[in-house]
Amino acid sequence: MVNTPSTDAAPRALPSFAASVGATSLEFLSTAKELLSLLVRTLYYSFRGRREPGAVVRSMFEIGNRSLFFLTVVMGFIGMIMVYQAGTQTMRVLPDLSLLGATYLELLIRDFAASIGALMLATRVGAGIAAEVGSMVVTEQVDALRMCAADPVDYLIKPRFLASVVMMTVLGIWSALVAYLTGMLTAYAWFDVSPLTFSNLILVDPVDLGTGLAKCIAYGAAIPIVSGHAGLATFGGSEGVGTATTRAVVNSSLAVIILNLAISATSFLAFG
């Protein structure tokens, strides 16, 4: 949506402000329309399409298992950072850390585990999907699929979509677990909060769980759709694949952030 092709780049005369805002919003609208159409087609094929044995499982391995190491490292560090920052800041205001674990767990389940995990997956998985689909477009394999009367959405996007929805949920839960454990260690090592005090579930209610799971599913659906769209729109040889990859990463990260705000605000307004 906010991608200007960056081939030549001598600083040119800037277009007038109104013109650039208008052009951006038009582009945004048309991208949104294309994404919606891609989502509808993917959902249709998820129920009615042909079933290629093993395709979904392969994608699940590629999206899920291959991301595990990366995600574990990142979430482990995030857990330590968040508890440390929250602890030092709380000590400045009121030196009572008995609810640190409970509050942290609530935030983790409601937002951070799913959202930061999804941002990481958006970079890894989004770039992967766009590069794969994009190079198939450039080498005309996608045209060959169309010639065989096979919709590339059915063959290429659908398995990744299904795999990503399932794996994002699984990885979201795993992220929460990893970040929680490293957070617990940090709280014990730096602030002397015993793991028993830290493991406090009183603040987690079904609404938090529901919000977190809804986020996982929404991100899992958005990432392959947005990056698949970027991949299918590739043009112009191997450089085009690079551009498509960049677009996929940026746009899926933006999609995650926008969905996050939408879901968080809805859940807060609806359930308090």
Next chain:
Amino acid sequence: MARAQPNAPKDSDATPGGLHALGAAVVSVSQVVGAMGLLASRIFSRLAKLDLDRDELVRNLYRMGFQSMPIVIVTALFTGGIMVVQAAPLVNRLGAHGLMGWAAGFGTLREIAPLLTALMINGRVGANNTAELGTMVVTEQVDAMRVLAIDPIAFLVAPRFVAITVTLFISTVFADVLALVGAALMGDALLGVSPATFYNGLTGGLLGVGDVTSGMLKSILFGALIGLSSCQFGLGVEGGAPGVGRAVNATVVASAAGVFVIDYFVSFTL
């Protein structure tokens, strides 16, 4: 320890044993870190002699910095909003509306604004940079430069490294301000905390200069990391056009993980 691993060519379906995978990961991480260290020393030796191409620097600053502004702005505004939405139940429970500016402020300035800006710039600029350098390596343009006695480090790499670092620093300044604006607007809309109260909470003495400078320092380190890794992966491309795709993927992942690791060390030392 060494689990017998068949020497068959590794196809993508074979899952290596856990210990084997761990060892391979450690070795490859150390390789990447070592290569980046070497590249850094070469870049800094050129920078110390002020031996870098000015036109290339300006061109990259425009392309990487100026053209990334829309993403930075959108990300920052939304992030500020998200911070408030997440803090909202807590604020309501404690009735601490006056502390909202402080809560949103320290989270944004210290962690979220530098981190998310770095992730977005990593996706947009880092990936693009690797793709560009990789394509040049694959099409032997870098070798052509060496033949013409043009130093690729001074001409290609050093300007990009400087441009990415400067871009990320300036973007983080923007993101700090805009995320706080987004937080203030969202607090007003969602919790009825007036922007004035928000501002008071922000400047009420609980936040110091240290909170701002720690975020700024992080952004410089993140920028240096993204610049180094994207150049390193771009120059190390092997195997034609598919190699470029693999390098782009690898650089995005490596920089994102590296950003969090650096963040951890900076957060704990400051």
